[in-house]
Amino acid sequence: MSAIELCGITKRWGDTVAVRDxxxxxxxxxxxxxxxxxxxxxxxxxRMIAGLEDIxxxxxxIGDVDMTTAQPAERKLSMVFQSYALxxxxxxxxxxxxxxxxxxxxxxxxxxxxxxxxxxxxxxxxLERKPAQLSGGQRQRVALARAFIAENPICLMxxxxxxxxxxxxHEMRIEIRALQQRLQTTVVYVTHDQAEAMSxxxxxxxxxxxxxxxxxxxxxLYNKPATTFVAAFVGTPPMNLIDPKKMGQIPxxxxxxxxxxxxxxxxxxxxxxxxxxxxxxxxxxxxxxxDTIITARIGQEELLIxxxxxxxxxxxxxxxxxxxxxxxxxxxxxxxxxxxxTKAVDF
Amino acid sequence: MNQRRSRFQIHGWLLLMPAxxxxxxxxxxxxxxxxxKSFFSQGNAIKPSRFVGLENYEFLITDEVFWKVVGNNVIxxxxxxxxxxxxxxxxxxxxxxxxxxxxxxxxxxxxxxxxPMIAVANIWLFFYSPDIGLIDQITSSFGIASHNWLGxxxxxxxxxxxxxxxxxxxxxxxxxxxxxxxxSPELEEAARLEGASRWYYFRxxxxxxxxxxxxxxxxxxxxxxxxLVDQLFILTKGGxxxxxxxxxxxxxxxxxxxxxxxxxxxxxxxLLLALAIIAIGQFVFLDKxxxxx
Ligand SMILES: Nc1ncnc2c1ncn2[C@@H]1O[C@H](COP(=O)(O)OP(=O)(O)O)[C@@H](O)[C@H]1O
Ligand SMILES: [Mg+2]
Numbered sequence: 001m002s003a004i005e006l007c008g009i010t011k012r013w014g015d016t017v018a019v020r021d022x023x024x025x026x027x028x029x030x031x032x033x034x035x036x037x038x039x040x041x042x043x044x045x046x047r048m049i050a051g052l053e054d055i056x057x058x059x060x061x062i063g064d065v066d067m068t069t070a071q072p073a074e075r076k077l078s079m080v081f082q083s084y085a086l087x088x089x090x091x092x093x094x095x096x097x098x099x100x101x102x103x104x105x106x107x108x109x110x111x112x113x114x115x116x117x118x119x120x121x122x123x124x125x126x127l128e129r130k131p132a133q134l135s136g137g138q139r140q141r142v143a144l145a146r147a148f149i150a151e152n153p154i155c156l157m158x159x160x161x162x163x164x165x166x167x168x169x170h171e172m173r174i175e176i177r178a179l180q181q182r183l184q185t186t187v188v189y190v191t192h193d194q195a196e197a198m199s200x201x202x203x204x205x206x207x208x209x210x211x212x213x214x215x216x217x218x219x220x221l222y223n224k225p226a227t228t229f230v231a232a233f234v235g236t237p238p239m240n241l242i243d244p245k246k247m248g249q250i251p252x253x254x255x256x257x258x259x260x261x262x263x264x265x266x267x268x269x270x271x272x273x274x275x276x277x278x279x280x281x282x283x284x285x286x287x288x289x290x291d292t293i294i295t296a297r298i299g300q301e302e303l304l305i306x307x308x309x310x311x312x313x314x315x316x317x318x319x320x321x322x323x324x325x326x327x328x329x330x331x332x333x334x335x336x337x338x339x340x341x342t343k344a345v346d347f
Numbered sequence: 348m349n350q351r352r353s354r355f356q357i358h359g360w361l362l363l364m365p366a367x368x369x370x371x372x373x374x375x376x377x378x379x380x381x382x383x384k385s386f387f388s389q390g391n392a393i394k395p396s397r398f399v400g401l402e403n404y405e406f407l408i409t410d411e412v413f414w415k416v417v418g419n420n421v422i423x424x425x426x427x428x429x430x431x432x433x434x435x436x437x438x439x440x441x442x443x444x445x446x447x448x449x450x451x452x453x454x455x456x457x458x459x460x461x462x463p464m465i466a467v468a469n470i471w472l473f474f475y476s477p478d479i480g481l482i483d484q485i486t487s488s489f490g491i492a493s494h495n496w497l498g499x500x501x502x503x504x505x506x507x508x509x510x511x512x513x514x515x516x517x518x519x520x521x522x523x524x525x526x527x528x529x530x531s532p533e534l535e536e537a538a539r540l541e542g543a544s545r546w547y548y549f550r551x552x553x554x555x556x557x558x559x560x561x562x563x564x565x566x567x568x569x570x571x572x573x574x575l576v577d578q579l580f581i582l583t584k585g586g587x588x589x590x591x592x593x594x595x596x597x598x599x600x601x602x603x604x605x606x607x608x609x610x611x612x613x614x615x616x617x618l619l620l621a622l623a624i625i626a627i628g629q630f631v632f633l634d635k636x637x638x639x640x
Contacts, residue, residue: 052536073542085533089555098551099541150541 001064003028003154003186004049009058011044011210018044020210021058026203028153029184031177033197036207037233042190045207046156049188050079062154077154078147082162084139086131086146093127096145117149120179137168144176148183155180157189161196173200194234198222206230224329228336231264231329237293239264240303241331248299250278251347253328261330261342267293267306269327277322277347285313296321322347378619384612396609403613413614415589416597419504423593424572427511432564434512435519436557440549442520443527453524460518468581471510472497475582497583500590507591510578515571519564526560527553562633569625573618594618 002025011019019041026032034042047053051072121141198218214226225231231239286293294305328344390396475496538548585592602611
């Protein structure tokens, strides 16, 4: 039994199609991330699961029950909004207990759950404050507490960390993941930040223009990107996608030349060598502390290289680079789809 | 050092002066003059004005018309204020939602407010007039006898109340609408996910968040309820038998028809006192219950 299953879901507003024929499953207790660039239809998909947006076409199952047209409250799920959606006139306690009061949970039970959840998210000392008296991170915690106190099996989150600064975002990532594991909640999490997706997800669903581009574990997306779009979206810096034809006179990189596919190789898989490999020109370097991102040129193609430690490129200079044949990905030149017909060779 | 300080102060006072002059000339001086006048008798060619102490106030307590008018005003305020605010809120919530031809509906609710009062009164005069008026034409088609709505002491105040509500509700709606549009739709969505009914959401979230607007509208409504004169001029002149006369209209009558400025001043002082007490009460008691963002 899957916790959530979308079957051919489509969302239309007049002529614009925000989500087109999307199908995926989220298993019980897993952390699924909807990832994609801004405007690709992530929020719309999430809101359709929540019941805040009508489904134009397709079927939605929650716990194997058809919930395509059910009221939001019937779906037994919680949601954390990007803006947190806290009630500004209610204090933290009332905000967290809002749903329990509607469902007329006995007061004693409310108190027990409140104490437990407040402790879980570290809000015990702030229960009497109004949202305006809290920091961004604390408001975020109130929103999480409100979502988790309902003890719903499913929790939806729409870019919950995008209003926080980088350091806090990193902390909250770890906390949310830990909470999810501890409570065994099924989470569907929306983000446009691939690093967030890679670090938190059991399963990533990468969306592009309302359609699923690839679905799989973070490892699969990283190691076997299905298209050039995935390859370029996942990883920082993204994979180099190069056209061997534009690299000028170089040794053979592939076993055949039929179809002449696009070649993909990640910056972290390229090394600087003293002899052999390919001749290139280093153009500039971006020192990041632990490593340096170098921009290099071969023929007309530019590529990024990630080198450990500090590498100085004060002015363009020649250097030799190489990669292993196992690290090379091939994509069809026209469709952008991954192709495994071509094999890479060592050089 | 000292010189610079006093230069500073002179600057400050100079900057304040234009506003201060207007405030003193048109607010404080008339108020104090009115207060002073209320302790004097009305002078005329034969009998000059003289200090009478509280004599005017003693007369006021025994003045039946005064009590009648106060009673009218209380009824008028107690009905127009809550009904027009409730209607305004209802219309605003309705117009704020998804609605075909939203702007047209909004406009039509707001129209009564932009019409000049004189025009409004004339329209309603047509509605209310016996036999040929709109109301009587409709009721007569059901076989109900014609009625002189504005000529009957039992119905005339009700007629004035209806007009006021019709006019004020649209005006107050605009304030509520503006406030509603600042509420994040995510609040309602969060409440819906928790299973809150529309009424529960209204009661627990929307209405409390609209409290600053309600307070503002309430103060306006109260002030307006003591300020009404224009409809009365056209529709009833306070009659019949003072059945539709309100405090300010009575003050006008005393001052300019009966030419008793001393007694009019006395009435004005009472009105000002009542308004001051209401205003202070509102700010002291209601302010605590209002959540300002
Ligand atoms: N209420 C709406 N009416 C019409 N178009 C909408 C509406 N909401 C979203 N869209 C469109 O649907 C697309 C997907 O939006 P959204 O799901 O919010 O993207 P994101 O992936 O950034 O969350 C966008 O092109 C947006 O313009
Ligand atoms: Mg979004």
